[in-house]
Amino acid sequence: MSLFGLSEPVIRLLAFSTIFITLAAIELAAPRLERDEMRGALKSRRWVTNLAMVVLSSVALRIVFPLAAVGTALWAQSNGLGLFPMLGLPAWVAGILAFIVLDFAVWLEHVVSHKWPLLWRIHRMHHADTGFDLTTALRFHPLEIVLSMIWKAAVIIALGAPPVAVLVFEIVLNGAAMFNHANIKLAKSVDAVLRLVIVTPDMHRIHHSTDLRETDSNYGFNLAIWDRLFSTYTQAPRLGNTGIEIGLAEWRDSRTAGLVWTLVLPFRFPPKPRPPRKPDQ
Structure with a gap:
């Protein structure tokens, strides 16, 4: 698939690079939080790990599911599959509906990844980041990326979603x-x-709190309506936007920034709590 003479991978790479560079510049100019995890050597280590996840996930996806989302849509279209072609919907109506349904599907997948223990083992790698910046958005285990693509592909085929959409x-x-x-x-x-329409940084940061009551809220990645509609919306963190503790309560040290440690996290068990210290006799 190509638009304006550019192939789909090139379009996506240009969009990704433009957005990443723009947000990185804004982060440097006007950071919301200034913590050790988000500056200096630890920030550099986190960024290397988080960016490496993009590369590893892309390779895994290319091997396991080379069609990806747009390729799946093109395949479904060429075979006349899906609800929208069956209903004979105009392309623009099908495109809008596909966008909305896919956004809900991603929200639902995110909720399930927190509720099912096996999926949470994989997804918790994303939450183990003790920092919170644009590279955290890239910190997903290759297993999760592949599973997510399979889920999206199923929705795309069921809908007969237009490839452009x-x-x-x-x-x-x-x-x-x-x-x-x-x-x-x-x-x-x-x-x-x-935040009436889309998920903002202050809104989503709450979801990365170590407080499980806050982690179990604000699941949205794009449209803000789903958390309000299903009563999973939290307005503000209990410790405030600048006092919030980010990450997983089980792992609080600098190991969470390491690449190897991060990759094997789905196979780790949380550390056992230390026994209470006995008072001196």
Whole structure:
């Protein structure tokens, strides 16, 4: 598939690079949080690990599921599969509906990844990051990326989603994820308006809290409606936007920034709590 003479991979790479560089520059100019995890050597180590995940996940996806989302949509279209072709919907209506349904499907997948223990073992790698910036949006285990693509492909085939709509959705989803993980400062008035429609950094940061009551909320990556609709929306963290503790309570040290440690996290068991210290006799 190509648009304006550019192939789909080139379009996605250009969009990713533009959004990443823009947000990285804003993070440097106006960071929301200034913590050790988000500056200096530890930040560099985190960035290397998180960016490496993109490369590893891309390779895994190319091997296991080379069609990816847009390729799946093209295949379904060429075979006349899906609900939308069956209903004879105009392309623009099918495109809008596909975007909305796919966004809900990603939200639902995210909720399930927190509720099912086996999926949580894989997904918790994303939450183990003790920092919170745009590279956190890229920190997903290759296993999760492959499983997510299989789920999206099933939805795309069931809908008969138009390939262009799928391409737009993938670009918007990736961009929105980087935006709502970005360590950027938005004016309260701007944040209040934006979060009526899309997920903002202050809104999604709550989901990365070590407080499980907050982790089990604000699952959205793009549209903000789903958390409000299903009563999983939290307005503000209990410790405030600048006091919130980020990551997993089980793992709080710098190991979480390491590449090998991160890759094997799905196979680790949480450390046992230390026994209470006996008082001196």
